[in-house]
Amino acid sequence: MPLRALDTTAERPWPVRLLSSKIAEYVARMAPVWIEGQVVQLNRRPGAGVAFLTLRDTDVDMSLPVSLKVGVLAASGAAVEEGARVVVHAKPEFWTKRGSLQMQADAVRAVGVGELLARIEHLKGVLAAEGLFDARRKVPLPFLPRVVGLVCGRESKAEHDVVVNARARWPQVEFEIREVAVQGVGAVAQVSAAIAELDADPRVEVIVVARGGGAVEDLLPFSNEALVRAAAACRTPLVSAIGHETDCPLLDLVADYRASTPTDAAKHVVPDVGEERARLTQARSRMRGALVHRLTREQHGLDALRSRPVLAAPVRLVETREQDVHRLRDGARRALEQAVVRAGADTARLAAQVRALSPAATLARGYAVVQRADGAVVRDPQDVTQGEDLRVRVAHGEIHAAVTSGD
Structure with missing residues (x-):
């Protein structure tokens, strides 16, 4: 029988027992490790003194089965339930009979809220340094979106608040609703996928992610790095309406607009038809008043111009100038006649002098x-x-x- 896996052939294979034992030997050499994850399944068997849980990664869809003694679970000093985030100290074991890998834990510790908030604060600093919260990245919301994308929980109060209040303000608005898990194991993946799907829809002009508040642990998915980066990559204007004032999820910081509640989001994504009609009426009244004022002012100006003598009797100026021309012409004629008479007298006098002095x-x-x-x-x-x-x-x-x- 071949000693190494590379030496096996179709004619000289390893039996299953040999491969399983070699895998078990290799896994047994692995050192114990601390693992962090979220408990998605928990099955206690007090009679056997054993508990089984599935530990899932909070960012991606990967999980590991973990077994531990009930006493270890009880000694953790914290209530470990499904959905809780925990840290376990475990060593991998390979079960040769069924060919499965399982983590055998000898210690479990719940991740406290304070530690989670500290991690969120650290992640906040990292993302801020990358510029994901920069105000220059944010885009203005459309004035009147034709279709609004809504990501919310299934049959949630948040969905009702957004839809009802938005349609009360603008009845013609349409919604593309994606009902997903907004807390728990699948929240990050489902919310991220819904955002990406609505962002790819050319009809959707604004996306609202809505949830009606909750405990800090319930809002952790909205501070998840994967979800925050998915929101940052969204090209469609994004509104965060988580509805939690005390602890600000990181989604609020990366969104183009942060609404305090789902109702507040509805007020900002669509205008109020009554207010817009009132603004139109007011603007029309102002334009009419401005136009009337302008026409009145111009009419007064025309009346003032027409009341001037030159426009009231336009021929009077010509007549005055005509009289001046006649007067000047008569004066010129008289002056010319006088000059001719004087010149004639001078000529006669000079002729007499010439005649008197001539030899003739x-x-x-x-x-x-x-x-x-x-x-x-x-x-x-x-x-x-x-x-x-x-x-x-x-x-x-x-x-x-x-x-x-x-x-």
Whole structure:
């Protein structure tokens, strides 16, 4: 028979007993370990002095069976019930007869509320450092969503509060409701899946995660890291309406809006039709008043302009200017006539002076001008010789003469 698993073949296989014993030997060498989880099943058998429980991981769908003595359970000093979070000290055991693995616990300890809150506070710091709570990541809620996604418990009061109050405010709003576990073992997985499903629906414009409050232990799923990251990855605006003021779940911090109660969420996801109609009426009244005021002001301005003389009698300005033109034209005509008269008088005076001083006037008084043949004027008898022809010019013509003698 082969000594190692690698040496086995179809012709030389290991029997089941050998493989089971080897697995049991390997598991037996494993050291005891402290494990934390949530109790999802608990079965006590006082007659046999044994208790069996299933320990489930709070973040993923994985679980382990655990067996322990009833005395160990009683010695824990805390009420270990289904849904409780516990820490157990156990060693794995492999049962060769049925080929199953089981944890054998020798100590169990309940995780207290204070410790859970401390862990939530630490997780809060880690997520805040990553920026998951940053206000810049948050998006505004739509004014009037056509379809609202609602994640709530089955037949819960929270569902009633959201739906009834939202439809009372806006009757036409539609809901896509996903009823899931909002506490206990399956809460994280179911709420996360519902958020992802509604986020993938293009008709859903806002998602509300609602629960009507509860004890700190009941609200632990809403501070679970997996659920918080699923909410942070949601692209659709998310409203957290857990309805618990004392202890703020981490979902409130990552959501785009935190509502104090499911009723408060309904008031914020849809507007009130009565209020909106009142706002429209008020806005319409304001617009009408503003328009009337503007028209009245413009009409007063037009009336003021029309009352001015230039607009009341527009031809009056032209008539005034026409009179000015006539007056200036008459003045120009008179000034021109006076200038012409003065110029005529000056011309007559100058003509008289010219006539009085002209040679012709001298000749008219009986004087004559004696010129030689070459036109030179004779001023001295010595300028001519005997027998020379002269020309004598008088007022009305010329006389030809000859020199007969000279003195």
